[in-house]
Amino acid sequence: MNAVRSPIAEQxxxxxLPATTFVASAGVRAGERDPFVDAVLAENGLSLGERQPRTLEDLEDDYFDLIVTLxxxxxxxxxxxxxxxxVEVEYWPMPDPTDTGGTREHIMAAYRDVRERxxxxISRRFLLPEVKNATD
Known part of the structure; x- marks a missing residue:
C-alpha cells in the first residue's frame, strides 16, 4: 500500500544513490501514512516530508529501467x-513490520530491521563493486 517498506526504500x-538516479515508489493500493515510518526515518535524518502513499496510477512517469518489489x-x-x-523486475522480499505486536520499542525494532535490510x-545492488571471478 506504499505506506511502509517502499517509502523507506525510496528515502x-x-x-x-547519485542525485541523477530517478527513484519513485508506489503501491498496488492506496494506504495511510504510517507514523512508525516517520519515526524510523527520522532516526537517520530522513523524512517523507509531505509525501503521501501513492498507487502505480499516481506515478507521473511510467518509464523505468528497474522495478524493485518488496x-x-x-x-x-x-x-x-x-x-x-x-524493464527489469527484481523481488526483494521484506518482512511486514506492521504484523509485529507488543510495545512501541518492539514495533520500532521491527521497522528498524526492515530499514537496515x-x-x-540497496548497497549490495547499486553501490558495492562487483566481485570479479578470480580467473578473470
Missing part, C-alpha cells in the same frame, strides 16, 4: 504491468 535510495502482491502486479515492456540490499 534510503535517494540518500545513497511484497508478493506488488511483485505479481509489477510482472503483469511490465509483461510487454523492456533495505539499506543493505
Amino acid at each position: 534510503l535510495a535517494r540518500r545513497m 511484497a508478493p502482491e506488488a511483485h505479481h502486479a509489477a510482472l503483469e504491468l511490465t509483461r510487454s515492456l523492456a 533495505l539499506r543493505a540490499r
Whole structure:
C-alpha cells in the first residue's frame, strides 16, 4: 500500500544513490501514512516530508529501467504491468513490520530491521563493486 517498506526504500535510495538516479515508489493500493515510518526515518535524518502513499496510477512517469518489489502482491502486479515492456523486475522480499505486536520499542525494532535490510540490499545492488571471478 506504499505506506511502509517502499517509502523507506525510496528515502534510503535517494540518500545513497547519485542525485541523477530517478527513484519513485508506489503501491498496488492506496494506504495511510504510517507514523512508525516517520519515526524510523527520522532516526537517520530522513523524512517523507509531505509525501503521501501513492498507487502505480499516481506515478507521473511510467518509464523505468528497474522495478524493485518488496511484497508478493506488488511483485505479481509489477510482472503483469511490465509483461510487454523492456524493464527489469527484481523481488526483494521484506518482512511486514506492521504484523509485529507488543510495545512501541518492539514495533520500532521491527521497522528498524526492515530499514537496515533495505539499506543493505540497496548497497549490495547499486553501490558495492562487483566481485570479479578470480580467473578473470
